Structure formats: structure tokens, C-alpha cells
Amino acid sequence: MTKQAITIPIMLFKTPCPTTTSDSYHLMLSQQYSALSFSYQPRFISVLTETYDITDLVPVIENGPDRWDGIIVTSKRGVEGWVRGVEVFLDEKGKGKEKEGGWDQVPFFSVGQASTDYLYSADIHSSYKPRPVSQMFDDPPKSAGSLSELVLGTSPRNRKKGFQNQGSYLFLCGDKALDEMPTTLKERGRHVKEAVVYKTSARKDVRQQLESIEKQISKGWLAFFSPSSAAVVLPLIREYRHLWEGWKIFAIGETTKRYLEDEAGLGVHAVADKPNAEGMLAAVKIVDEKSLGESPNQSE
Numbered sequence: 481m482t483k484q485a486i487t488i489p490i491m492l493f494k495t496p497c498p499t500t501t502s503d504s505y506h507l508m509l510s511q512q513y514s515a516l517s518f519s520y521q522p523r524f525i526s527v528l529t530e531t532y533d534i535t536d537l538v539p540v541i542e543n544g545p546d547r548w549d550g551i552i553v554t555s556k557r558g559v560e561g562w563v564r565g566v567e568v569f570l571d572e573k574g575k576g577k578e579k580e581g582g583w584d585q586v587p588f589f590s591v592g593q594a595s596t597d598y599l600y601s602a603d604i605h606s607s608y609k610p611r612p613v614s615q616m617f618d619d620p621p622k623s624a625g626s627l628s629e630l631v632l633g634t635s636p637r638n639r640k641k642g643f644q645n646q647g648s649y650l651f652l653c654g655d656k657a658l659d660e661m662p663t664t665l666k667e668r669g670r671h672v673k674e675a676v677v678y679k680t681s682a683r684k685d686v687r688q689q690l691e692s693i694e695k696q697i698s699k700g701w702l703a704f705f706s707p708s709s710a711a712v713v714l715p716l717i718r719e720y721r722h723l724w725e726g727w728k729i730f731a732i733g734e735t736t737k738r739y740l741e742d743e744a745g746l747g748v749h750a751v752a753d754k755p756n757a758e759g760m761l762a763a764v765k766i767v768d769e770k771s772l773g774e775s776p777n778q779s780e
Contacts (some may be wrong), residue, residue, distance in 0.1 A: 486518040488768060489700035490730075493709050508757035518772060520764075521700075522660060525689045527709040528680045530557055530654075537565035537597075537675050540650065541583075541608075542573055542697040546714040549636035550587040550649045551610045552672075554661065555706075558652035559595045561677025562610075563602045570604075588612045589631050591621050591733070592755040623755055624661040624696035632668055647671055656708045657681040658735060680714040690716055693723075701750075701764055703730040709740035714744050732765055 496503035609631035621627040645671040731737035752759030
């Protein structure tokens with residue numbers, strides 16, 4: 481007798497980019513896998529809104545790249561802030577200096593691949609695009625911890641020039657960025673300047689979005705992509721505990737996992753090995769194959 485296909489809902493607590501149907505998570509999770517007896521039904525719940533402020537970044541760009549041994553980001557929004565800063569600089573004080581940036585000689589460090597991809601596709605002159613270190617292409621860091629180790633394992637470029645100000649890094653971040661990575665670097669003797677290029681705040685319609693979900697929906701996954709978005713969603717989830725009991729918890733990376741476990745007291749059922757759509761699918765599929773009695777080989 482043929483098994484009836486099971487549809488597993490996944491609540492993605494993130495804003496789709498650029499649109500719902502073209503978002504990489506929607507495309508990856510909506511695929512039908514003929515060898516499996518289940519499929520996924522992703523749904524986005526937009527939690528945060530971002531406001532960019534590159535007031536403090538533009539003077540840094542104007543002063544040039546010489547003092548910096550690297551630019552660090554932990555999310556794509558940090559790179560988006562950089563691109564906005566370059567655009568403002570070139571529109572104002574940097575007119576006619578499009579080819580004189582020199583930032584392409586500065587190493588670039590980030591978590592995952594999304595930031596590097598965005599930087600390469602950005603419509604700014606290549607001289608204002610920091611140079612990703614080789615590991616960013618081969619095996620990009622998966623967490624703030626592994627990002628710190630990559631930075632520490634890369635010799636500061638100014639050491640060869642005899643600069644006294646060795647190991648200075650520009651960290652492009654949001655107003656709610658955790659201090660794990662910069663603290664680690666500072667403890668190991670590196671200098672880190674944090675440039676806040678965006679601020680996040682909770683959307684006013686998060687409650688309405690959650691309430692709009694039909695009560696009879698089958699249980700599936702609650703997928704979290706940052707501690708800041710989890711901090712907004714979890715109090716509302718607990719208000720409607722009767723609707724969400726029995727759902728499994730997914731975290732995009734170790735930082736979010738630690739927040740969910742240590743701060744929120746939740747058990748995390750799956751963590752992405754790589755912080756992208758492919759990593760998410762692989763992580764949740766392993767759990768669901770086991771719980772539904774699938775053989776892992778069936779999905780290959």
C-alpha cells in the first residue's frame with residue numbers, strides 16, 4: 481500500500497529576500513523529493529525591520545584603507561551597510577575617485593557565503609570591495625567562533641609594512657550584535673573598531689502574523705535565524721503555547737542555538753552545518769527521516 485505523502489510546515493522567522501517566491505529558503509524547502517514520503521511547506525513570518533545609518537562609516541571610507549588589516553561582518557546586512565556607505569561617499573566627497581579606493585587590498589571575513597556573494601554582486605567599483613580571504617570560498621566560517629579563529633589565523637597585512645598599529649579590524653555590525661567575536665579578538669591582542677551600520681527593531685505585526693496561522697495546521701518546525709528575532713517571537717509563542725506545543729526547533733547556527741538553549745531554555749532539534757538554505761534542509765531532513773522511519777539513503 482502506498483504511503484500518503486506528509487506535508488511538514490516550517491515557520492521561517494525571517495524576512496524573505498528579495499521576495500517570498502524567489503527567496504533561497506522558499507526555493508529549497510518547496511522542492512518535492514520523490515523518494516521521500518514527506519515534503520515541506522515553508523511560511524515566512526517577518527519579525528525584524530532594519531534601518532541603516534552609515535553616518536559614522538562614511539568618514540572611515542574617506543580616510544582610506546591603510547590602517548585596516550581586515551573588514552569583518554557576521555551578517556549580510558553588514559555588507560549592505562558597507563555598500564550604502566561607499567555609495568554615499570562617492571556621491572559626495574568621493575566624486576571622481578571611483579578607481580582610487582584601494583579597499584580591494586583589505587582582507588574580508590564573514591560568516592557563511594551570503595555576505596561574500598552580495599559583496600561581489602554589489603554595483604560599486606571593485607576598488608571599494610574588500611578581498612575575501614581564500615577560505616571564504618573553500619570553507620567559510622559557520623559561526624562567530626570559527627570566524628574569530630580564521631581572523632586570528634590570518635597574519636595582519638600591516639605587520640609586513642612595519643606599522644605599529646598591527647591587527648586593526650573594522651567590524652560592520654548592527655546595534656544588537658553580540659560581543660563574542662570582538663571580545664575574542666581583543667583578548668588575543670587584536671584591535672577592533674565596531675561600526676554600527678544598521679539598527680533592528682521588532683515589526684508591529686508579528687502578533688497578527690502568528691494569529692493568522694490556522695489552528696488546525698499540523699506540527700512541524702519553528703526556524704530561528706538570530707537571537708534578536710527569537711527574543712521577539714518567543715514571548716508570543718509562549719502566549720499561544722497550546723498552538724505550538726510539540727513543534728521542533730531549528731537554529732541557523734551555533735550562536736542562535738546557544739541563545740535558544742541557554743537564554744530561552746528550549747531544546748534545539750536541528751542546527752544547520754552551513755548557515756544557508758542547503759544547510760537548513762539537510763539538518764531538518766535528517767531529523768524528519770528518523771522520526772518518520774525513512775532510510776537516509778532513500779533521499780539521495
